[in-house]
Amino acid sequence: MGSPVYPLFNTPQEWECNFSKWSLSSSFLIYYKNFSSEQLTTMIKKFPRRSFYLFQSQQPSEDELIQLFDLLHSGFSGIVSNASISISISSSIPKDRVFLLKPETIFSSYENYIDVLLPTLKTDRADKLYTTVVTNNNNQALGVCYSSIESLKQAFKENKGIYYSRSRNEIWVKGLTSGNTQELERVDVDCDADCLKFVVKQDGDGFCHLNTRFDCFGNLKKDAFGLNDLYNVIQNRFEDEQGRLEDKENYTVKKSYTQRLFSEKGLLDKKILEESKEFIEAESTEEVSWEFADLLYFAFTKLVKSGVTLVDVEENLRLKHLKLTRRQGDAKVEEEKKEIKKEEKKEDQFLDSDIKLKVVSSDDSAGVVSAFTRPIQSTTNIMSLVNPIIENVKQNGDKALLELTAKFDRVELESPILTAPFPTHYVESLSQEMKESLDISIHNVHKFHKAQYDQNATLSVETQPGVLCERFAKPINSVGCYIPGGTAVLPSTAIMLGVPAQVAGCHEIVFATPPNKEGLVPAEVVYVAEKIGVKTILLAGGAQAVAAMAYGTESVPKVDKILGPGNQFVTAAKMHVSQDTSALCSIDMPAGPSEVLVICDNEADEDYVASDLLSQAEHGVDSQVVLIGIDLNEQYLAKLQSAIKQQTLRLPRKEIIKRCLVNSCIVNCKSVEEAFKLSNDYAPEHLILQLENAQSYVNLVENAGSIFVGALTPESCGDYSSGTNHTLPTYGFAKQYSGVNTSTYQKFITCQYVNEEGLKNIGYSVMNIANREGLDAHKWAVKMRLQKMGYDVEKY
Numbered sequence: 156m157g158s159p160v161y162p163l164f165n166t167p168q169e170w171e172c173n174f175s176k177w178s179l180s181s182s183f184l185i186y187y188k189n190f191s192s193e194q195l196t197t198m199i200k201k202f203p204r205r206s207f208y209l210f211q212s213q214q215p216s217e218d219e220l221i222q223l224f225d226l227l228h229s230g231f232s233g234i235v236s237n238a239s240i241s242i243s244i245s246s247s248i249p250k251d252r253v254f255l256l257k258p259e260t261i262f263s264s265y266e267n268y269i270d271v272l273l274p275t276l277k278t279d280r281a282d283k284l285y286t287t288v289v290t291n292n293n294n295q296a297l298g299v300c301y302s303s304i305e306s307l308k309q310a311f312k313e314n315k316g317i318y319y320s321r322s323r324n325e326i327w328v329k330g331l332t333s334g335n336t337q338e339l340e341r342v343d344v345d346c347d348a349d350c351l352k353f354v355v356k357q358d359g360d361g362f363c364h365l366n367t368r369f370d371c372f373g374n375l376k377k378d379a380f381g382l383n384d385l386y387n388v389i390q391n392r393f394e395d396e397q398g399r400l401e402d403k404e405n406y407t408v409k410k411s412y413t414q415r416l417f418s419e420k421g422l423l424d425k426k427i428l429e430e431s432k433e434f435i436e437a438e439s440t441e442e443v444s445w446e447f448a449d450l451l452y453f454a455f456t457k458l459v460k461s462g463v464t465l466v467d468v469e470e471n472l473r474l475k476h477l478k479l480t481r482r483q484g485d486a487k488v489e490e491e492k493k494e495i496k497k498e499e500k501k502e503d504q505f506l507d508s509d510i511k512l513k514v515v516s517s518d519d520s521a522g523v524v525s526a527f528t529r530p531i532q533s534t535t536n537i538m539s540l541v542n543p544i545i546e547n548v549k550q551n552g553d554k555a556l557l558e559l560t561a562k563f564d565r566v567e568l569e570s571p572i573l574t575a576p577f578p579t580h581y582v583e584s585l586s587q588e589m590k591e592s593l594d595i596s597i598h599n600v601h602k603f604h605k606a607q608y609d610q611n612a613t614l615s616v617e618t619q620p621g622v623l624c625e626r627f628a629k630p631i632n633s634v635g636c637y638i639p640g641g642t643a644v645l646p647s648t649a650i651m652l653g654v655p656a657q658v659a660g661c662h663e664i665v666f667a668t669p670p671n672k673e674g675l676v677p678a679e680v681v682y683v684a685e686k687i688g689v690k691t692i693l694l695a696g697g698a699q700a701v702a703a704m705a706y707g708t709e710s711v712p713k714v715d716k717i718l719g720p721g722n723q724f725v726t727a728a729k730m731h732v733s734q735d736t737s738a739l740c741s742i743d744m745p746a747g748p749s750e751v752l753v754i755c756d757n758e759a760d761e762d763y764v765a766s767d768l769l770s771q772a773e774h775g776v777d778s779q780v781v782l783i784g785i786d787l788n789e790q791y792l793a794k795l796q797s798a799i800k801q802q803t804l805r806l807p808r809k810e811i812i813k814r815c816l817v818n819s820c821i822v823n824c825k826s827v828e829e830a831f832k833l834s835n836d837y838a839p840e841h842l843i844l845q846l847e848n849a850q851s852y853v854n855l856v857e858n859a860g861s862i863f864v865g866a867l868t869p870e871s872c873g874d875y876s877s878g879t880n881h882t883l884p885t886y887g888f889a890k891q892y893s894g895v896n897t898s899t900y901q902k903f904i905t906c907q908y909v910n911e912e913g914l915k916n917i918g919y920s921v922m923n924i925a926n927r928e929g930l931d932a933h934k935w936a937v938k939m940r941l942q943k944m945g946y947d948v949e950k951y
């Protein structure tokens with residue numbers, strides 16, 4: 156790293172306002188979490204040949220490691236911390252890209268770079284000057300000079316090569332008389348802070364006062380002809396050619412060969428091909444270097460013609476050099492295979508007589524923490540599987556979609572979409588009874604979500620006389636609804652996602668669901684699609700479906716927001732695209748494997764309780780079901796365990812349930828208050844209250860996706876037909892997210908109307924605060940209006 160001071164930019168605003176003050180610094184630290192990936196790329200582009208480091212103050216989580224890996228891969232030089240952090244081996248981040256900095260070298264108070272740099276410099280010279288090496292931006296040493304504190308201040312102020320002349324004993328502005336000026340690009344400081352390096356752009360004939368070319372070390376003009384010189388000569392020819400095109404009549408000089416390369420169609424391409432072939436065929440060292448020089452000449456001509464500089468090329472080399480390789484998966488695959496084997500073995504060994512939930516007392520706090528830990532897959536592994544899928548769809552569109560569907564869903568399709576009008580065989584295959592059931596659910600979900608829509612009517616509030624503030628809702632234009640279809644077909648999710656979209660007035664609704672082995676989707680999904688006016692059904696699942704909707708393909712329309720639950724691949728892909736600014740696509744929430752928490756007492760019907768637990772356990776092996784009992788006695792616990800076992804044995808998905816129950820538990824606690832405290836900490840997707848007078852406890856709930864109150868309200872009602880939505884936050888995200896609802900499909904726009912009286916009422920406050928922020932144009936916009944209306948605003 157090597158610099159004595161590092162600016163840390165915490166937010167894009169800090170960067171925007173302050174980077175110019177630090178523009179001569181050779182390194183920048185970025186608190187990357189507050190920046191979008193687009194902002195990060197733009198910053199790097201703005202300062203090629205500078206080092207950008209990711210600032211991470213604490214031990215990174217697995218998710219953060221993935222993000223850090225991706226950023227290092229895309230051009231950040233390293234991770235910097237002011238505290239010791241360790242990077243896990245599985246993250247694939249090399250140790251030599253992680254740096255520890257002393258906190259006192261990190262600056263986030265945005266003085267000028269010179270203000271913090273000067274106090275760190277040392278000199279043991281009697282004249283108190285600093286030795287200053289001068290290089291061009293190709294790291295070519297041009298010469299050695301000296302700097303004083305004053306010359307440094309002036310150099311920083313004017314961004315020029317300004318030094319201290321020992322012979323004249325005064326500040327020396329390089330090129331003031333000769334015209335060979337220097338633009339100061341950056342300043343590096345050596346490891347013991349007593350020598351500076353000025354990196355400059357040299358104008359005119361060169362640096363040395365003896366008029367040698369470029370440097371003070373004897374490289375005479377005619378001798379020195381490097382890559383930069385070649386580039387410059389070609390650049391000059393190009394400029395000359397441009398002049399010729401603009402002013403044909405006055406250009407009588409014969410065109411040079413290089414100029415012909417610019418103007419004669421196809422000539423340059425032909426020459427590059429020809430020279431490449433000769434280079435490939437060259438064998439002896441002389442031939443190889445000769446042919447490579449030829450090839451370089453034509454390649455540089457192409458660079459100049461395309462407006463690409465050598466700095467651009469080197470920046471690309473640097474970015475490529477910084478790219479990382481993920482550790483080879485082979486060892487991991489073997490490990491994963493072993494894990495799966497272990498799991499399968501566990502299942503084989505899982506006897507029917509063992510179907511029961513482990514019981515933990517709430518006094519055993521470590522036991523409770525472990526019992527409440529959700530069986531989440533490591534996101535590092537998931538991301539490394541999902542990222543290439545997303546990239547593939549982004550690059551190759553429909554072709555990738557079809558290949559991935561063949562791979563994961565084992566069906567070869569001709570087209571990845573169904574478009575309206577949908578084939579009639581779907582709806583014709585449905586029984587009248589099924590259509591009526593779907594209609595009831597659609598009706599109830601519509602009614603409940605329409606009431607929410609009405610609640611979101613325009614708000615109009617006069618905050619002060621003459622100041623009217625309004626808020627109104629507009630639908631999100633296009634939405635993509637993901638309907639899971641891996642281990643079970645879930646047409647109910649089509650209702651839960653499609654109906655509110657229709658209620659909110661979204662203009663385009665795309666459904667996505669994995670096709671079966673015959674390439675068909677559930678007829679019920681098509682029925683719902685027709686009812687709510689869906690025009691496109693994407694026949695794909697997993698990360699590939701999410702990517703297709705986020706970026707669009709030849710046949711899949713790009714959407715503004717993706718909603719819906721799904722397995723870990725779907726959830727990871729949704730998280731990924733929502734963070735990619737190039738996708739410009741938001742998501743509803745992380746809605747992963749289903750889960751339920753039931754609170755019951757000794758009076759609850761144990762069959763009901765068992766059935767509620769099992770109805771979510773059957774969703775998947777990664778689901779979790781939890782029962783919090785209030786002082787449950789041994790007799791009740793025995794009855795409950797028996798009900799769980801008997802019911803499980805009767806269910807077709809008992810193998811899934813058995814494996815889910817391994818990760819599930821009963822926590823027995825002392826009081827209702829304690830039960831709700833535990834539940835609020837867990838923040839379940841579904842909370843079922845099987846207590847006497849259950850409704851009187853609803854106000855104790857702080858965190859839950861949806862609540863089911865009383866013995867006759869099974870969770871299945873909410874899954875299908877009561878009217879509430881079943882797409883709900885899991886993993887504990889109910890602490891900060893709501894389930895899908897009508898406003899998930901809307902955005903709210905605020906609006907204001909200020910008249911003379913209003914401007915008089917709030918104008919002084921605006922001017923005062925704008926003054927404090929030093930934003931005079933803000934203040935002026937008000938002051939000027941008040942002035943024109945004849946108010947006294949002199950003191951502002």
Ligand SMILES: NC(=O)c1ccc[n+]([C@@H]2O[C@H](COP(=O)([O-])OP(=O)(O)OC[C@H]3O[C@@H](n4cnc5c(N)ncnc54)[C@H](O)[C@@H]3O)[C@@H](O)[C@H]2O)c1
Pocket residue numbers: 540563564638639640641642643645648669695696697698720721722723724725746747748749774775778840881882883884885
């Ligand atoms: N939270 C909620 O609101 C809610 C609602 C309904 C369902 N769910 C949950 O949704 C989930 C549905 O999961 P599912 O698997 O049945 O269906 P899914 O549609 O989410 O996933 C199936 C797809 O996963 C992809 N896939 C499978 N194996 C893969 C692999 N090895 N690599 C890459 N991609 C792969 C395939 O493309 C397949 O089409 C369940 O966990 C269920 O509990 C949650």
Ligand SMILES: N[C@H](CO)Cc1c[nH]c[nH+]1
Pocket residue numbers: 645647648748749750840874881882883
């Ligand atoms: N319980 C699921 C949400 O976690 C939704 C669902 C669909 N079908 C049955 N259940």
Ligand SMILES: [Zn+2]
Pocket residue numbers: 749770771774874
């Ligand atoms: Zn369910």
